[in-house]
Amino acid sequence: MKFRTFLRHIRVGSSNIIRNGWMTVASVGAVTTTLILVAVFLALMLNLNEMAKNIEDDVEIQTLIDLTADEEDVQNLGEQIEQISGVDTVLFSSNDDELNKLIEGMGEEGEAWKLLEQDNPLNHAFIVRAENPQDTEAIANQIEKFNHVDKVVFGQDVVEQLFKFNNYARMIGLALIIALVFTAIFLISNTIKITIMARSREIGIMKLVGATNWFIRWPFFVEGMLLGVLGSVIPIALIMVGYYYLDTTFSGTLSFSFVEILPYYPFAWQLSLMILAIGAVIGIWGSVMSIRKFLRV
């Protein structure tokens, strides 16, 4: 395409935006609403994902070793565990280490446990992490069958619930986003269809004098893309302001490591970019859908 032609397409496409007045306002409004909702869902989903990942990464299998096992048994057991496929790390934690962890975890009340330091009732343990957190349960089941294993603890219920919740959240979020995007595409394609009908005579003449389909299509492409981009302005502003507010109020007040929200930079920027891209895609897709029929002359 010649540069002059490129400029022409942009000129014609943008002048259409102005010429269509209220239709433009209506479809930009539709895109804006859609994108605000999409942004909220995306922010929620991505943050939930991140939290889930943090929790998943914290999932470890505590393998308690029989009190009767001697040093050689312990070493053998450690090797056996290491050989299970999908195991990332195996750490030995003596009964003293375990007690210290317990005391630290209890804070003030832990002091009372210090009495036990003389006669430690706890087991030695292996702390096992899976490469992929989803394999945790399968690995735990295998370890349980080995000799000299007293008990395997990995918070089964919590992990399973979490995976389930996370999967549902992902699916529902995705379905909602897709539904919203299709609604917006439909609205935009209707707007553009009206502008095309107003110009169908012009298109017919263009086809008669030998304009290529792409030459006719381009201005509508530009128009659709502009509608989408214009529609993403307000949502992006809301992300920038709203997420900044969320970030400054939440970070610090919630001290659980896994409920931390994604940091403003770069997350707000990434999200804005995503919204801009989704807006442009909605616009272009809507315009493509509506021109197709009119090019059959």
Place this chain on the structure above:
Amino acid sequence: MISMKDVYKTYANGVTALNGVSVEIEQGEFVYIVGPSGAGKSTFIKLMFREEKPSSGTIMINDIHLSDLKEKKIPYLRREIGVVFQDFKLLPKLTVYENIAFALEVIEESPRNIRKRVMEVLEVVGLKNKARFTPNELSGGEQQRVSIARAVVNHPKIVIADEPTGNLDPETSLEIMKTFESINDSGTTIIMATHSKEIVNRFKKRVIAIEDGIIARDEQRGEYGYEV
């Protein structure tokens, strides 16, 4: 050169418009297509600039096989053919100059060439002094001359006209015919579908009569041959 061989056309609704048409038209000829309404004249014309596709048979225009012409190539075929319609098909918001320039803009001609060619062609149709008028400020005959100017601005080898004088009074029709003749004199093939007995009998050219989807008559310097 245009050649059709055993061309049949049946529309999707079952109507058969052409029932085996074979014809050859040499470069530079002036041909009238006559015949009763609904006999297949329009289909015959639409096939030539590929607005319709033949159901069977072959059509060749300047070495282009229309039967297996890809959708994408149609625009390039149409750049070699100028088309004129009964209803002019001008854009009302554009001036005469812009209407003609539009045909060159959409095929990405350079601005300098556009200016030159538009002025040339306005001279040919005698509307140089009305370049800045919009179509509604012109008479019907003048509007048709603008649409002829648009059809020939790209120097096509063939001009196809579908009832170009259908909306014009007899006197204006004569003017339009003179314009077509001068374009024909420069070597352009002209194919004109018409219902006008006066024109066909006065400006004697080759006449092809289409009736019931077949060529009923094809004679040089023919008569209109129907009572109106």
